[in-house]
Amino acid sequence: xxxxxxxxxxxxxxxxxxxxxxxxxxxxxxxxxxxxxxxxxxxxxxxxxxxxxxxxxxxxxxxxxxxxxxxxxxxxxxxxxxxxxxxxxxxxxxxxxxxxxxxxxxxxxxxxxxxxxxxxxxxxxxxxxxxxxxxxxxxxxxxxxxxxxxxxxxxxxxxxxxxxxxxxxxxxxxxxxxxxxxxxxxxxxxxxxxxxxxxxxxxxxxxxxxxxxxxxxxxxxxxxxxxxxxxxxxxxxxxxxxxxxxxxxxxxxxxxxxxxxxxxxxxxxxxxxxxxxxxxxxxxxxxxxxxxxxxxxxxxxxxxxxxxxxxxxxxxxxxxxxxxxxxxxxxxxxxxxxxxxxxxxxxxxxxxxxxxxxxxxxxxxxxxxxxxxxxxxxxxxxxxxxxxxxxxxxxxxxxxxxxxxxxxxxxxxxxxxxxxxxx
Amino acid sequence: xxxxxxxxxxxxxxxxxxxxxxxxxxxxxxxxxxxxxxxxxxxxxxxxxxxxxxxxxxxxxxxxxxxxxxxxxxxxxxxxxxxxxxxxxxxxxxxxxxxxxxxxxxxxxxxxxxxxxxxxxxxxxxxxxxxxxxxxxxxxxxxxxxxxxxxxxxxxxxxxxxxxxxxxxxxxxxxxxxxxxxxxxxxxxxxxxxxxxxxxxxxxxxxxxxxxxxxxxxxxxxxxxxxxxxxxxxxxxxxxxxxxxxxxxxxxxxxxxxxxxxxxx
Numbered sequence: 001x002x003x004x005x006x007x008x009x010x011x012x013x014x015x016x017x018x019x020x021x022x023x024x025x026x027x028x029x030x031x032x033x034x035x036x037x038x039x040x041x042x043x044x045x046x047x048x049x050x051x052x053x054x055x056x057x058x059x060x061x062x063x064x065x066x067x068x069x070x071x072x073x074x075x076x077x078x079x080x081x082x083x084x085x086x087x088x089x090x091x092x093x094x095x096x097x098x099x100x101x102x103x104x105x106x107x108x109x110x111x112x113x114x115x116x117x118x119x120x121x122x123x124x125x126x127x128x129x130x131x132x133x134x135x136x137x138x139x140x141x142x143x144x145x146x147x148x149x150x151x152x153x154x155x156x157x158x159x160x161x162x163x164x165x166x167x168x169x170x171x172x173x174x175x176x177x178x179x180x181x182x183x184x185x186x187x188x189x190x191x192x193x194x195x196x197x198x199x200x201x202x203x204x205x206x207x208x209x210x211x212x213x214x215x216x217x218x219x220x221x222x223x224x225x226x227x228x229x230x231x232x233x234x235x236x237x238x239x240x241x242x243x244x245x246x247x248x249x250x251x252x253x254x255x256x257x258x259x260x261x262x263x264x265x266x267x268x269x270x271x272x273x274x275x276x277x278x279x280x281x282x283x284x285x286x287x288x289x290x291x292x293x294x295x296x297x298x299x300x301x302x303x304x305x306x307x308x309x310x311x312x313x314x315x316x317x318x319x320x321x322x323x324x325x326x327x328x329x330x331x332x333x334x335x336x337x338x339x340x341x342x343x344x345x346x347x348x349x350x351x352x353x354x355x356x357x358x359x360x361x362x363x364x365x366x367x368x369x370x371x372x373x374x375x376x377x378x379x380x381x382x383x384x385x386x387x388x389x390x391x392x393x394x395x396x397x398x399x400x401x402x403x404x405x406x407x408x409x410x411x412x413x414x415x416x417x418x419x420x421x422x423x
Numbered sequence: 424x425x426x427x428x429x430x431x432x433x434x435x436x437x438x439x440x441x442x443x444x445x446x447x448x449x450x451x452x453x454x455x456x457x458x459x460x461x462x463x464x465x466x467x468x469x470x471x472x473x474x475x476x477x478x479x480x481x482x483x484x485x486x487x488x489x490x491x492x493x494x495x496x497x498x499x500x501x502x503x504x505x506x507x508x509x510x511x512x513x514x515x516x517x518x519x520x521x522x523x524x525x526x527x528x529x530x531x532x533x534x535x536x537x538x539x540x541x542x543x544x545x546x547x548x549x550x551x552x553x554x555x556x557x558x559x560x561x562x563x564x565x566x567x568x569x570x571x572x573x574x575x576x577x578x579x580x581x582x583x584x585x586x587x588x589x590x591x592x593x594x595x596x597x598x599x600x601x602x603x604x605x606x607x608x609x610x611x612x613x614x615x616x617x618x619x620x621x622x623x624x625x626x627x628x629x630x631x632x633x634x635x636x637x638x639x640x641x642x643x644x645x646x647x648x649x650x651x652x653x654x655x656x657x658x659x660x661x662x663x664x665x666x667x668x669x670x671x672x673x674x675x676x677x678x679x680x681x682x683x684x685x686x687x688x
Contacts, residue, residue, distance in 0.1 A: 013686055075685075079527045082682050099525040107448035116444055119437040120528045 001091070003172050003203035004054040004077055009086035011047040011072050011227075046072040047083070048227040054220075056091075056171075057201035059194075061214035061235060063242055064224035070207045073224065074098065074174050077205060092171025092203075095121060099176075101161030106150035110141060110160055113149050117164045131167045138163040138189075155183060162186075166193055172203045191217070211239045211377070234269035240379045244275055247378040269328065270367075270385035278310040278317055278346055278372045278380040285368075285389050296359050298393035298402055304354040306370050313347035317380065321354055322369035323361075324385065331361065331400050337375060362402045363393040427678060430529050437528075441536040446543060460544050461551060464496075464503045471495055471617050488619055493555050497647045498616035498640045500552060504545035505582055505636065506607055508538045512586035513593045513600035516684060523685050530684050531677055534590040538583050542575075552647065567646045567653050574642045577663040581635060584669035591677040594687045615640055619649075638662050 047069045054060050062070045075081045076088050078096035103120055104113045114135055118128040128135075136145050139159040149157065166173075175194075194217060197204055208214060214221050214235050221238035223230045225245075231238045286303040287293040296302050304321055320335030336343070336352075368387040373379040393402070409415055431438075449460065472492045488494045512534040516523065519533045556563060593599040614636045615623060623631060631637045638658045645653040 014683070080524070081685055094527075096525075096527065099521065102525040103522045105444055105448055108444055112440075112444060112447070116437065116440050119434070119440060120522070120526055122527075125436055 001056050002053045002089075003056040003058075003091055004052070004205065005087070005089040006050060006052040006073075006077070007087045007089075009047055009050045009073075009076060009083040009088060010045070011069070011076060011081065012084040013044040013046055013072075046227055047076070049086070050224070050227070050229055052222060052229070052232075054172075054203055054205060056203055057198075058219045059198055059204040059206065059217055061206045061208060061218035061221045062224060063208065063211060063214055063221060063239065064230075065246075068224040069227040070224055071098075071176055074176050074205065074207050077172075078174050090172055093122070093168065094172045094174065095165050095168040095170035096174040097162065097165050097176065098174070099161075100158045100165065101149075104149050104157065104161065107148055109147060110139075110145040110149055110152070114145075114160070114164055117161070118168070121165060121168045123168060131169075135160075135163040135167050138166070138193075155186060159186060159189075162190060170202070172205065173197060174205050174207075176207045177209065211243065215239050234384070236382075237269065237271060237273065237384060240273055240373075240377070240382055243376075243378045244273070247374070247376075248275065272381070272383050272386060274371075274373070274379035274381040276381055277312065278308055278314055280306050280370055280372060280381045280383055281309055282307040283368070283370050283383065283387055285387065293389075295390045295392050298363060298391050298395075299358050299360060299404070302356045302359045302389075304356070304368070304370070305351055306353075307349065307351045308346065308372060309349045310346045313345055314380075315343065315345060316374050317343050317346045318373055318375055319352050320369070320371045320373070322371075324367045324369065325400060326365040326367065328367075328385075329400065331366070333369070335371075343375075358404070359391060360402045360404065361391045362397050362399055363391050363395075365390050427529065427531075427681075428674070431531060431535070434529060434532055438532055438536055438539065441532065442539045442543060445536060445540040461548055464499045464548065465551075467499055468492060468495055471499075475617070488622075490559050493559055493561065494619070494644065494648050495617060496552050496555055497643045498614075500545060500548045501578060501639065501643055502611065502614070502616055502636075503548070504541045505578065506611070507544075508541040508582050508586055509589060509603060509607065510600070511537045511541075512590040513603055516590050516594050517597075530681065531587060531674070534586045535583065537590075538579065538586050541582070542579060545575075556647070561648075563647060570642065570646050570653055570656065570659075573663075574639060574646065574659065577659060577666055578639050580663065580666035580670055581639075584666060584671075584673040586673075587670070587677045588673035591680040591684065594680070594684055610634070610636065615644075619644065632658075635662050635665070 050069070050073065052060075052073075062073060064070050072081070074096070075098070076083055077090060078094055078098065079088075079090070080096070080098075101117070103117055105116070111132075114132065115125065115128050118131075119125065123131075136142070139145075139156065139162075141156060141160060144152065144156065149160075152160070173194075194204060198217075206214070206218065218235045220233060221235040222232045223238050223242050231241050284292050284305045285294070285296075286305060287296065288301045288303075290303075306319070308319075310317075318335050318337040318341075320333065320337075322333035323331045325331060366389055367385040368389065369382070369384055370387065371379060371382040373382065407415075472495060476491050515533045515537050516530060519530075522528065522533075523530050589599060589603060613631070613634055615631065620628070620631065620637070620641055638655060639662070641655050642653065642659050645651075645655060
C-alpha cells in the first residue's frame with residue numbers, strides 16, 4: 001500500500017502585480033477592474049508533472065538544487081498547498097517538520113505553547129496532556145518549560161518544536177531541512193528518532209541538501225530538477241548522479257551531456273556511472289593462492305584487485321570498496337580517504353589491491369561496489385553491485401558477520417562434539 | 424465549505440487557547456497591560472466628556488443625556504471592540520504568515536481569534552461600565568438587560584463577517600488596511616456614539632438607519648442608559664439576519680481565496 005501517492009502533479013505559483021510583489025486596491029481601481037488584478041500577471045511553474053509513490057514504511061529523500069521544487073513538493077504532501085493539477089493522496093496522519101516552533105508565542109510559557117502548537121498540529125488537549133512528559137524530556141527543558149519561550153536559547157526553541165511535532169505520532173513524517181540548523185547533539189537525537197520511526201514502519205519523506213543523510217538514511221531518493229523528477233531509485237545512484245551534474249555544471253558549463261542516470265539501472269540497483277575521468281577497467285576477486293574465484297571460504301583471505309586508467313593526470317581521487325549482502329545491506333565499506341590516504345597523482349594505468357586477511361562473513365551471496373571518485377564524492381567511475389561472490393561455510397550460522405569465536409563449558413555441562421567456530 | 428466549517432468547529436479548543444494566549448500575552452508583557460487595553464476608550468471618554476460638557480456645554484442640544492460620561496461609555500466600549508477587531512483582522516493573516524505557510528491549519532482561525540479576543544476585552548470593559556452605573560446609581564431594568572446578550576451576539580456576527588472578509592482581501596490588497604482605518608473614522612462619526620439619535624436632525628435619520636452600527640449602538644444605549652422600553656428590537660433582529668448573511672458571504676469569499684493565502688502572505 002502506498003502511504004503517499006503523487007500523480008502527475010503540477011504546481012503553478014502566481015504572481016500578482018507587475019511592479020510590486022503584492023497588489024493594492026488603489027492600483028486595481030486605477031487600472032480598472034478589481035477582478036483583473038486578482039488574476040495572475042506571471043506564473044511560475046514549480047512542479048511540472050511530478051509523480052511519486054512512497055510505500056508505507058519507506059524513507060524517501062528528495063534532493064535537488066534550490067528552487068527545484070523540493071519544498072513545494074513537501075508542502076503539497078503536507079496539504080499546506082493544493083496542486084494546480086494532478087492529485088496528492090496521503091493515507092494516515094501527517095506531521096510536517098517544515099519549520100520548528102512555527103507559531104510559538106514568545107510571551108507565554110513553553111507549557112502553554114506546547115498545548116497550542118500541538119493543537120495546531122491536530123492533537124486534542126487530552127492527547128497532548130498524555131504526551132506532555134515525553135515532549136518535555138525529549139526537549140530537555142526541565143523546569144524551563146514554565147518560563148516564557150522568549151527566554152529560550154535557539155537550541156531549546158528548536159528542540160521543543162521538534163519534540164511537539166514528532167510527538168504527534170504521525171504515520172507520515174515530512175521533514176524539510178530541519179537538521180541543518182541544530183547542533184551536533186540535536187542532530188544526533190533527531191536521527192535517532194528517525195531511526196525509531198523507521199523501525200516502527202512509519203513513512204518518512206525528507207527534503208535535504210545533506211546528501212550524506214540521504215544515502216545513510218533513505219531507502220530511496222528522488223532528484224528534482226526544474227520541477228521534474230530527474231532520477232529516482234537507489235539513493236547512492238541518485239545522489240552520485242546529482243553530484244556529477246553539479247560538478248559538471250561547475251567545471252565546464254555543459255560541454256558534455258551529463259550521463260543519463262536512467263540508462264543503466266535494473267531492478268536490484270546495479271549499475272555504473274561517473275564522469276570517466278578515471279576508469280575502473282577490471283576488477284578481480286582472488287583467493288589466497290592468487291587464483292580468480294567466485295566462492296570463498298568463510299574466514300579465509302580474499303583479495304580485491306582493480307585496474308584503473310586515467311586519460312589525463314588527476315590529483316584528486318579516492319578509491320573505495322563496499323561489500324553488501326544480496327539484499328543490499330552494507331557489511332563493510334571503506335576508501336582511501338577515510339583511511340588517511342593522501343592522493344598525489346593518478347596518471348595512465350595503475351591498479352590497487354585490497355587484501356582482506358579473514359573474510360569473516362556467514363555463508364551467502366554478496367555484492368561488491370568498487371569506485372573511484374573525487375574527494376567531495378563526485379564519482380569518476382562508480383561500479384554499483386557489479387561484482388558478486390559467494391561465501392561458503394560448513395556451519396549454517398545466521399547474520400552477516402561471523403567473528404572468530406569458540407564455546408567453552410564448565411560445571412555440570414557436557415557437550416559431546418564441542419562446537420568450534422572456525423573450520 | 425461545510426467540511427471546512429466542521430473543521431473550524433474541530434479547532435474550537437485551539438481557538439479558545441489562542442484567545443487565552445492573546446490575552447495572557449497582552450497582560451503579561453507589561454505591568455499596565457490590562458489598563459492599556461482600556462486606556463484608549465477611557466481617554467476618549469475623558470476628552471469627549473470634557474469637550475461636550477465643559478468646553479461647549481450648549482452643543483448637545485437637548486439635555487436628556489445626563490450623565491453624559493455614562494451615555495458615551497455605552498457607545499464607546501462596543502465601538503472599541505468593533506474598531507480594533509476590524510483593524511487587527513486586516514493584518515492578522517500577514518502577521519501570522521509563518522503559520523499559514525508552514526503549518527497546516529485553517530487560516531480563518533486567526534481572524535476569529537482576533538474578534539473573540541476583542542469580545543473578551545469588551546466583556547471585561549463592561550465591568551467599567553457596571554462601575555459607572557453603580558456610581559451614578561442608575562437603575563437598569565432586568566427585562567431590558569436580557570437584550571444585552573442578543574445585541575452582543577448580533578455585533579459578534581456582524582464583526583466576524585466583516586473581519587473574515589477584510590482579512591482575506593487585505594492579503595491581496597495591502598492598502599485595504601489604510602482604507603479601512605480612514606473609513607472607520609468616518610464610520611465613528613456617522614454612528615450615534617457621542618450624540619444620540621434624537622439629537623441628529625430628522626432628515627439624517629434615514630441615512631443613519633442605513634448604518635448597521637447605528638442599530639447596535641442605539642440598542643446598547645436604550646438598554647443600558649435611556650429610560651423607557653427598548654423598542655428598536657425589530658431593526659436589531661433584521662440586522663442579525665443580515666449579519667448572518669454577511670458572515671456566509673464572507674466565509675465563501677475566504678474559502679475561495681484560501682488556497683492563495685499561503686502563497687501571498
